[in-house]
Amino acid sequence: MDRNDLVCICxxxxxxxxxxxxxxxxxxxxxxxxxxxxxxxxxxxIERIEEILDRLVVK
Ligand code: FES
Structure with a gap:
């Protein structure tokens, strides 16, 4: 994903x-x-955000 890609359109x-x-x-x-x-x-x-969190948050 590019930094400019919209995750939340609304x-x-x-x-x-x-x-x-x-x-x-x-x-x-x-x-x-x-x-x-x-x-x-x-x-x-929300689902897309959860996926990004899964990838980027260091647990
Ligand atoms: S796309 Fe994020 S609230 Fe609608």
Whole structure:
């Protein structure tokens, strides 16, 4: 995925914004929601966000 690719269309949240939120300490979908509002409209992107978290969050 490219940093400019939109993950959440409703809130125009790009992959880069999700990456930055994770770099800033976000570890769960709730953290991403709080920081970016991604997923707060139709919810269709939540699964994609969970997948990104699975890949990028160091456990
Ligand atoms: S695409 Fe993210 S809330 Fe609709």
């Amino acid at each position: 809130k125009s949240v790009s992959y880069g914004k999700i990456e930055d939120a994770i770099d800033n300490g976000a570890q769960t979908y709730e953290d991403i929601l709080e920081e970016t509002e991604a997923g707060s409209v139709c919810g269709g992107c």
